[in-house]
Amino acid sequence: MRRALKPRVGIIGIGDIKAEAQKRDYEIIINGIKGLDIEAFDRGIKASTEEIEASVIELLRKELDAVLLVVLRGMSAQAIKNAVELMDCPAIVWAVKERWAWPSSALALGALKEEKKKVKLIYGLGDDKSTLNEFRQRVQAAFALSRLRLSRIGTIGSLFPNLVSRSYDKARIKERIGTEIVEISFDELHQAIGRVSKAVNAIEDLRKKIQDRFLIEVTDELLNPGIRLHLALKHIAKSHSLDGFAIECWSRMPKEVGLNPCLGFIEDDYTLTCEGDVLISIATQMVRYLTGINPYVGDIYDLDKENILTLVHCGAPASLAADAKSVIIKDSIQAKEQGFPTPVCHPQLKNGEVTLLSLYGKKCDYVHLTTGELIKTRRADKMWVKVRLSGERQEFLEQCLANHYIVVPGNIIRELELLCEWLAISILRT
Numbered sequence: 214m215r216r217a218l219k220p221r222v223g224i225i226g227i228g229d230i231k232a233e234a235q236k237r238d239y240e241i242i243i244n245g246i247k248g249l250d251i252e253a254f255d256r257g258i259k260a261s262t263e264e265i266e267a268s269v270i271e272l273l274r275k276e277l278d279a280v281l282l283v284v285l286r287g288m289s290a291q292a293i294k295n296a297v298e299l300m301d302c303p304a305i306v307w308a309v310k311e312r313w314a315w316p317s318s319a320l321a322l323g324a325l326k327e328e329k330k331k332v333k334l335i336y337g338l339g340d341d342k343s344t345l346n347e348f349r350q351r352v353q354a355a356f357a358l359s360r361l362r363l364s365r366i367g368t369i370g371s372l373f374p375n376l377v378s379r380s381y382d383k384a385r386i387k388e389r390i391g392t393e394i395v396e397i398s399f400d401e402l403h404q405a406i407g408r409v410s411k412a413v414n415a416i417e418d419l420r421k422k423i424q425d426r427f428l429i430e431v432t433d434e435l436l437n438p439g440i441r442l443h444l445a446l447k448h449i450a451k452s453h454s455l456d457g458f459a460i461e462c463w464s465r466m467p468k469e470v471g472l473n474p475c476l477g478f479i480e481d482d483y484t485l486t487c488e489g490d491v492l493i494s495i496a497t498q499m500v501r502y503l504t505g506i507n508p509y510v511g512d513i514y515d516l517d518k519e520n521i522l523t524l525v526h527c528g529a530p531a532s533l534a535a536d537a538k539s540v541i542i543k544d545s546i547q548a549k550e551q552g553f554p555t556p557v558c559h560p561q562l563k564n565g566e567v568t569l570l571s572l573y574g575k576k577c578d579y580v581h582l583t584t585g586e587l588i589k590t591r592r593a594d595k596m597w598v599k600v601r602l603s604g605e606r607q608e609f610l611e612q613c614l615a616n617h618y619i620v621v622p623g624n625i626i627r628e629l630e631l632l633c634e635w636l637a638i639s640i641l642r643t
Contacts, residue, residue: 228285287313370461
């Protein structure tokens, strides 16, 4: 998987550089932004429409994720509108709390919304934490949007037959999200496994790394095939510039390779979703680029009368564990019973607030979002996760139209709402 870089944001002030109050407000916002994990390109305060537009054109050469316009005075609606119309990335309009900056910003946004431009408003001062957090959320959504436009997911095998609501339209997904779906043949996978099998030192180095970091409950005889498969997938991901895989794991994979790819969760070089579920793989990329987290993906299993949702999966990313030594590498009982022994990665997930989501529709038409509290992880035959849902039980049942859900630490509802708005994905919130 390509590593996410910092969001790149261009900044232009709209006002009078000679006005001390405007200069002070601009500096406060710039200083507040410096505390965020972004790469900022500040072009200072510009007064005329010509100066503003020239600065926008200059900034757009830097492949930005977003441009911030800091509106410091009124009578600026036309300048804002003209500047945003030049942009091919989302715009963030930050209106300060004085000098009629907000009314002008509102007028500009009204016109830009008619043109369906990707633009969001912030209103407040740069030393206010909640206002800075609004800016961070918008930047993160813009960053995820630009990364999704370049994302690529490899499919190995087909969609598992039981997943009748998870079919997808590659061309329409490319048009809406930007994600390209790349078919990887089992012949290519076999060739990659053959190549890495000769790389004895690489296999040994990774085996030692795993044994040093995690609690190992499997023999080398079981671990080594999982390592070879993981290294082969890493090689394929790199050669095709893939962010992740959607793999037909429980049907074709064991027949073709003799095991499942579940050990791939030990590292975050690529995301991994099972049963060929491309839709949940795309949702995983959305979360990854919004948060930097490779999330847990589970199958829904039960929703009891106390509103506790139980999910289950073969494993989860080791990076979700608070302590690497809490990660167990063990033999999959389910895979062993079916005749293809497979090493799996079982981290101890952290309790606390979480966001849950699943993406639906052949064209990624809508997303189901909710929040809850992760209250328990049980690592027995599988990875069992229990979440106390925040919303109504019946509403969740009515909107739940698939088997796979993502569980990610924290509340990222606002970031997801912003991203989905820009992608024209309808939101079902429970």
